[in-house]
Amino acid sequence: MNSDNPITSLFSTAEIDRIFSVRRQLQCMTEFERALTTALESVDLTSKESSAAFDSLRDAAFIDTASLMREAHQSGNVAIPFIRQLTAAISLRNPEAALNIHLGATSQDLMDTALVLQMREAFEVFYRDLHKLDQTLVGLVREQAQTLLVGRTWLQDGPPVTLGLKLAGWLAALRRHKQRLFQSGQRGLVLQFGGAVGTLAALGEHGPAVSAVLAKQLSLREPDLPWHTHRDSLVEIAGNLALLVGTLGKIARDVSLLMQTEVAEVFEPRAQGRGGSSTMPHKRNPVASAVILAAAARTPGLLATLLSAMVQEHERGLGGWHAEWETLPEIFRLAAVALSRTLEIAEGLEIDPERMRENLNATGGLVLSEAVAVSLAKHTGRVKAHALLQEASQRVLHDHLPLRDVLLAMPEVSEHLNESELTSLLDPRNYIGSTQHFIDRVLRESPNRAEDALR
Amino acid sequence: MNSDNPITSLFSTAEIDRIFSVRRQLQCMTEFERALTTALESVDLTSKESSAAFDSLRDAAFIDTASLMREAHQSGNVAIPFIRQLTAAISLRNPEAALNIHLGATSQDLMDTALVLQMREAFEVFYRDLHKLDQTLVGLVREQAQTLLVGRTWLQDGPPVTLGLKLAGWLAALRRHKQRLFQSGQRGLVLQFGGAVGTLAALGEHGPAVSAVLAKQLSLREPDLPWHTHRDSLVEIAGNLALLVGTLGKIARDVSLLMQTEVAEVFEPRAQGRGGSSTMPHKRNPVASAVILAAAARTPGLLATLLSAMVQEHERGLGGWHAEWETLPEIFRLAAVALSRTLEIAEGLEIDPERMRENLNATGGLVLSEAVAVSLAKHTGRVKAHALLQEASQRVLHDHLPLRDVLLAMPEVSEHLNESELTSLLDPRNYIGSTQHFIDRVLRESPNRAEDALR
């Protein structure tokens, strides 16, 4: 939240911090008031040329934030002291222009629309990083389509998969997230403008016209009607970011598990000073995964806050709206840093295919017991085959023999499957089924086409 | 959860309870296995006519649930003992058909797809009730388009709105929810079929063909690849239900606040024995609102659970998947009961327009102070006008005089606005701005068109 706070900076990016900074918020608020003044001009509700008085205010440097703070404590929000300071600043430039600043609008129109403008900027960051990550993953999926490693279920080794398939799963999920973000942006990145109680009464008959020009000035769509206490589209956006972080957390969990000393198949990129320990000289900590997992632990609770806060009273609510102010940007920050650090991992992913092979073989063929069971079942039925392989598995574990040898020594098996058949069944390359089919299906949908769909 | 549990039954509906009952789950699991057998037949992986053996099993009555329970404790899920019992039951009918039951699939394929089938049924309930609520609200919005009542912000009285506008806000939100549900159904109501580690290896080269027939049998779309540990689309569906409940909670909050003894503008429908108290004979409690508000308090935490649980390991996860089993149906139950009771409120809503008028007038015109300020501002500027009205407001509160009289006695006001102008400004009918415009915009989008968009 604070750019000179090292702890905070771990959980955000400089770019998203800038977008959700107070300065940017005040700039967007100024932008709203300028656009409103232009709209009021268009229906003669303020004097012509009023909006020109805003020309020199765009960077919000005119604001005295210290006094804004003090007043916000009394007024309950920043909009009221902001309007006071803006009016004073405009007044110096064009006293007549100052007369009708904020006419027709309420504090929440100003704050909500400024937030929408900030979110729209942040969406571009997410689209860009999702696109980069998509391209990186497409490359990796192609390269690693046939790289075999142990498939793992319930944290136990199972039959083989390929690294390409694993990564294709990530890729397909990220494309769904992109689609969701786009759909929620369509619904939620819209103007807020309703005045005190959502009727635009202060503008008399001019409400629709002013609203239309205001929206056009800000390049925002108008909603059907003001949404002061209907926060569904806002929370939907946050929810889609929380979903994205959930997927990124899954990826980071996988990377950190694969990076365990005893597994050692995949690693976060290497860098000077990265992942060291203050005590243990040999350590190489999964530092990016730590941040992503922390983000995945934090977003669910933050989203729950926004959902609880949807129960807002009447025309404009008490407490619920206020609960959003810090929570929503926090979700954007966590999603941005999680995405950025996943990109960092993907772009520099270290892969040890030899170790993957070793791990595949380490259990003497046990991970392929299903392959044998399936073939055997053609002769014995599934139940019997399953029981035979369970028995064989126990011998493998107990006697530290390869599964092949154990099976050959079991007459109920060897009467159906000979040595060469067993050798073939126990070759992991022969037991990856539809892997390439699935990979192809994901790759067929090119990142560019996905991108096109969004614009 | 338990149909003879009166407390639970308050927080569910009989219909949704049936859909998420164990019996229905076991039926859907049977349906999956039958469809899989049909698919295996199509590629000669099981004997022809095998699927016919399922004909008499559709109601899942063949299951011994007590032993299912005992075994589930050891196996960690119901799928394994279910397969055992199913195999035995089929075996009695056609021993050959029993040999290849479940071939190629894993427990999670079976349980996830059964869940998708249950959710698909539940979606129909939501679409139906959302459609009914839409039609009811359209009628109410039309009727009440001009019914004036106090607009309220921060729980304080403000300028007037109309009841029609308030209801149009609900209506517009509900239509967005319908659209969201539809979009998430498109993404999430898809087949799960990947085998042990998502490769369909046990089917050899036949994976894609079996998957295609299986999907067709169940009238489900196939995903790009199995989603065993990518739960985003499932959680998205739950998230959209949680969003819906948020809106319903907002509606219930409004109704219960309007029903307060001191406000008394709108009421839940009257019924024999409804809303009584065990002690206070005169009470009329907002019992439907209580249930809806409870649902709105509960869904956020349940959704947070699903989001946290997205961090699932490798090919199939440990604990995260299990955390979904009771949580996801619970969200469906709460959303269904909240929707059903909102429908009950809307269909029998009692409205007291006279009391609305009294409340509008109770503050001596204060709620129209903004109307006067806006007109006065044309002469004095906004800041000055605002200050004058604040001063007048304080006199109204202090001296218990009507605002009109106080203003007429203030020369800085009366020099600009005469008695008849003030009278007109203080008439609530003249200060509802774009209300009709907003209502028309919402009504223009007919419920039928919205419905069409979904199918």
Next chain:
Amino acid sequence: MNSDNPITSLFSTAEIDRIFSVRRQLQCMTEFERALTTALESVDLTSKESSAAFDSLRDAAFIDTASLMREAHQSGNVAIPFIRQLTAAISLRNPEAALNIHLGATSQDLMDTALVLQMREAFEVFYRDLHKLDQTLVGLVREQAQTLLVGRTWLQDGPPVTLGLKLAGWLAALRRHKQRLFQSGQRGLVLQFGGAVGTLAALGEHGPAVSAVLAKQLSLREPDLPWHTHRDSLVEIAGNLALLVGTLGKIARDVSLLMQTEVAEVFEPRAQGRGGSSTMPHKRNPVASAVILAAAARTPGLLATLLSAMVQEHERGLGGWHAEWETLPEIFRLAAVALSRTLEIAEGLEIDPERMRENLNATGGLVLSEAVAVSLAKHTGRVKAHALLQEASQRVLHDHLPLRDVLLAMPEVSEHLNESELTSLLDPRNYIGSTQHFIDRVLRESPNRAEDALR
């Protein structure tokens, strides 16, 4: 979090912000390392006089936060770059002293203990404000012990209570919170010191001795053993703050409901510029309640994050610990601001006993229907009495007659209760039961005694 962020500053206090500032954190980290050096001296693991080299570093001004930030991105926490900078700074003063800085400790020892020191400071703030609020409420309870107002259940008017009773309920809850905070402080405000994996191996046989001196230097108790991945006592503290905020939220909800224009019985304190609206000149918004309610909406999700994050791996966890870093201080901030603003409300509470009386009478005696039912029941039994009063209540509502008149006209009532009995039964002063008994019981436990219990 950021002292020049007006929005953030609404949701924290300057005092608690200072305690959880980066500067204070770095100071506490320096304090830890100084105390550790002193402890190492005591067993000759560093040269005598080493700790004197820390004398000039207490304000942490020696830290270059910009480079700390950059390095933290790579190292995953601030401790590693902090140690580097501290070592350099000490080296300039006493090169020998620099050799053994941090010996025996791990990053998490440093960061956790610094956090404990910060929390200990914050506890003093909570004890102080809880004590002030206790005293204020004791005064109010005494004053308002007999001030009658409507009791309200399910947001509907019921029999009378007194304002003193309402406030005594708040007071009793706050005393329970004080007790909880104290008990969790006993468990949780303890030293963290275990080295890399919690064995203090780097100190050889000197572990216990160094730990004891370190704890003594920091005036902290030692735990039974290091708690790197056992976060229960930390989360317990956060949980008790979340519970406190829950109670404060209940208070703010009550205040804001009582402040509704149609109720108008109790108000937040009046102040220049307070609670105004950017559009509505007459408004007096419950601004402190808004902040407290927002805090109450936000803490549950934050606590859920900490609870989820308890599942930390092995000797020191990945992601779970990191999820605490911003979340825990956020809970302290929200609890501090909620408490401070509740104190502000209590100290300046405006009470309108006349309006309370009017509201009691506004329903023609209906709120006392239970009083009549109870007396009538002695003659008719409870069920019959309840039914008669329900009938009478409906007539009151329908015919706008006082309950007294309606009852007198009902022979089944008037045969048992005569006019003077009914008049007495319908006097709210006669129907507050054990109110004074309850108040006395709460007041008997003086705030000083409660305070004593804590020290």
Next chain:
Amino acid sequence: MNSDNPITSLFSTAEIDRIFSVRRQLQCMTEFERALTTALESVDLTSKESSAAFDSLRDAAFIDTASLMREAHQSGNVAIPFIRQLTAAISLRNPEAALNIHLGATSQDLMDTALVLQMREAFEVFYRDLHKLDQTLVGLVREQAQTLLVGRTWLQDGPPVTLGLKLAGWLAALRRHKQRLFQSGQRGLVLQFGGAVGTLAALGEHGPAVSAVLAKQLSLREPDLPWHTHRDSLVEIAGNLALLVGTLGKIARDVSLLMQTEVAEVFEPRAQGRGGSSTMPHKRNPVASAVILAAAARTPGLLATLLSAMVQEHERGLGGWHAEWETLPEIFRLAAVALSRTLEIAEGLEIDPERMRENLNATGGLVLSEAVAVSLAKHTGRVKAHALLQEASQRVLHDHLPLRDVLLAMPEVSEHLNESELTSLLDPRNYIGSTQHFIDRVLRESPNRAEDALR
């Protein structure tokens, strides 16, 4: 929730299901009304011998649950129809006794006190199981005090710990949980009795006397005053269970990570049919850990619900209270099953000390690099020593040589440490520091003493 629901039964225990069954709830409600009748007798508010009429009703078999359900939908809770049915049942036995059933009480008194009685029963289950687990762990800690295994931080191997130390950490945490439960039970397992608005007005002057006898009958303490909308002590209890589940989740995470195929150091107990897979014959899934981890994923969101729901209005709230009804028992269920399955794991824990030794040695001594660095630092200073060991570590990883050989070949190391010193430093038995000291400190506090403290 439903004893014949196999999925639910995975996430509860039969014992706790019985305590929180509808039947038991109705029994506790009957117990409350009987005790109230006895109390009313004592002050002559009902006829003598009234309570005897309850003698035959204790098992709540007199209740028609189907009609209870239908009425609850209208009345908003089960208390009102329950009172109606109870009154009818008593009336058949002693018509006079039926006249004053429930006199003075409100629905919430009845439901809250019944809940307290149910929770008190559940507390006994938790005390018992915590005691058993304590004893089991004490035995294991003693046995495994010197069993070496890799310490792991950030999911990377670090210096050694002993299994006894790991288990002592679990034990110490569980003792804190027992203490917390006890303290919250002291505060929260108290009578609820206040009548409609918490004044006991319907009892006139007899409120205190009736309350005292009622409490005595139920062996419950009286609170200072009714707590209808002050839910802090209830939520505190739930919070302490959630904290307990957090610790159990940490234990299950550790067990499941240690059980990974590549680690294989510790296992859940073996049993017929346990942990099998529907497809993979060799699998041994950590099924108890899966349930515990699921519980740990679910309780945080449920607790957040209870915390959010604390914001209850006035004398008795709307929606918040209702949100507790299913949520609180759910937390009890999840905590009970998590505790019971942890006990199952602890009692049958399989340990492979040989594999632990292999894993310690698998990295060629790297996990002891800190031991060497600390000794070397005495000669070179910490910074230099750390750098030398980092360099050596990289060579170990790159050249697949033992750390000992690499270090001996580095002159900057070998000039300070000779071969025998290095051999000794690289022996894990020599680098466990204060392990035994910590274990002794935990064991010194015997489980019996901890138990005594509670009673």
